[in-house]
Amino acid sequence: MKFLNGLGKFFALIFSTIYYFLLLIMLFLMFSSKFITKEFYVKTIKKIDLSEIKIKEENNKTIEQLLIEKLEESGIDEKTSKEILKNEKLKEFVGNIIGNSISSIITKEKLIEVTNEDLKKIINEIPIDIKISDEELNELTNEINTAIKENIEYKEEINLDEKVISIIKFIQSKYMYIFIMCFIIINYLLISLLTWSFYKPLRYLSIPTMLTGITLIVTIFLPSLLINILNVNLPFNLEPIIKVLLNPLLIPGILLTIIGVVMIVLYNIINKKEEQDTTTCQVLTK
Numbered sequence: 001m002k003f004l005n006g007l008g009k010f011f012a013l014i015f016s017t018i019y020y021f022l023l024l025i026m027l028f029l030m031f032s033s034k035f036i037t038k039e040f041y042v043k044t045i046k047k048i049d050l051s052e053i054k055i056k057e058e059n060n061k062t063i064e065q066l067l068i069e070k071l072e073e074s075g076i077d078e079k080t081s082k083e084i085l086k087n088e089k090l091k092e093f094v095g096n097i098i099g100n101s102i103s104s105i106i107t108k109e110k111l112i113e114v115t116n117e118d119l120k121k122i123i124n125e126i127p128i129d130i131k132i133s134d135e136e137l138n139e140l141t142n143e144i145n146t147a148i149k150e151n152i153e154y155k156e157e158i159n160l161d162e163k164v165i166s167i168i169k170f171i172q173s174k175y176m177y178i179f180i181m182c183f184i185i186i187n188y189l190l191i192s193l194l195t196w197s198f199y200k201p202l203r204y205l206s207i208p209t210m211l212t213g214i215t216l217i218v219t220i221f222l223p224s225l226l227i228n229i230l231n232v233n234l235p236f237n238l239e240p241i242i243k244v245l246l247n248p249l250l251i252p253g254i255l256l257t258i259i260g261v262v263m264i265v266l267y268n269i270i271n272k273k274e275e276q277d278t279t280t281c282q283v284l285t286k
Contacts, residue, residue: 008194012204015194019187020208024215026180031249033171038099044244045095050085052240089125093118101148113145199274202267210260216253220246 034040050064058066064085071081084090100112116137170176184205191201223246224239 008196012191012194012201015187015191016204016208019184019205020211022183023180023208024212026176026183027212027216027252029171030176034248035102038096041099041102042092042095045091045098046088047244047247049240084126087125090122093122097144097148114141114148116141119144199267199270202263202270206260206263206267208260209263210257213253213256213258213260216249216256220249220253 050067051062053063054060055063055066064082067085068078068081071084072078076084096112097114104112116134119137119141188201188205191204192198195201195204220243223242227239
């Protein structure tokens with residue numbers, strides 16, 4: 001019997017280790033799949049602060065300063081330039097273009113083209129008086145769409161298999177969440193069978209769950225830390241962009257860490273009660 005218990009515990013440890021790596025892989029796949037959605041780029045561009053990104057080749061001037069200088073050359077004052085660069089609708093417009101382009105490259109879906117109406121809305125949002133004829137507007141729309149199409153044609157070497165595209169779409173869907181929940185439940189039941197206990201899987205799955213959360217949190221700070229430690233020479237500081245890109249990992253990381261801690265506490269409470277009940281039964285039988 002001791003041999004079987006020992007064997008059960010050994011396989012429970014194996015399953016808990018597999019659980020950690022597979023859960024981590026699935027979560028990273030879910031996160032990375034967001035990189036090809038329009039919504040991701042809209043949110044990211046809205047959050048990136050151009051005043052924080054410095055270009056080394058331009059005497060450490062920020063992207064915001066360089067763009068303001070370009071706009072000032074066109075006769076637009078600094079205050080108005082800053083308003084243009086911080087305009088939420090303009091950021092959303094740029095995010096939509098990037099997101100649609102990347103989504104079209106990866107998933108081979110039809111590209112959503114920019115329309116005259118889209119440009120009119122953006123022009124109306126900009127805090128300067130721009131007079132543009134229908135002909136000029138049409139020409140500008142065509143130029144933007146041509147530039148996007150040329151960029152997509154240049155990237156068409158990224159030729160993904162239909163099966164890969166289907167997997168990406170599945171990862172992006174709500175079914176991925178259901179799949180992860182089923183995966184956790186199946187692991188719990190398997191470890192329950194191996195340990196002949198309904199509460200002991202809490203012990204085996206708590207540490208991997210907590211470690212998954214900690215791994216996600218560490219991932220947010222690790223790239224910036226490595227860049228500074230290794231003194232990597234980059235043309236501009238990546239930290240503000242990395243921060244915006246990886247910050248969505250923070251909430252899942254904290255939640256999983258808390259869930260892991262709660263599982264440990266629950267296991268200890270139930271286990272202590274079980275031991276007390278066993279002791280009471282032994283006393284009564286004597």
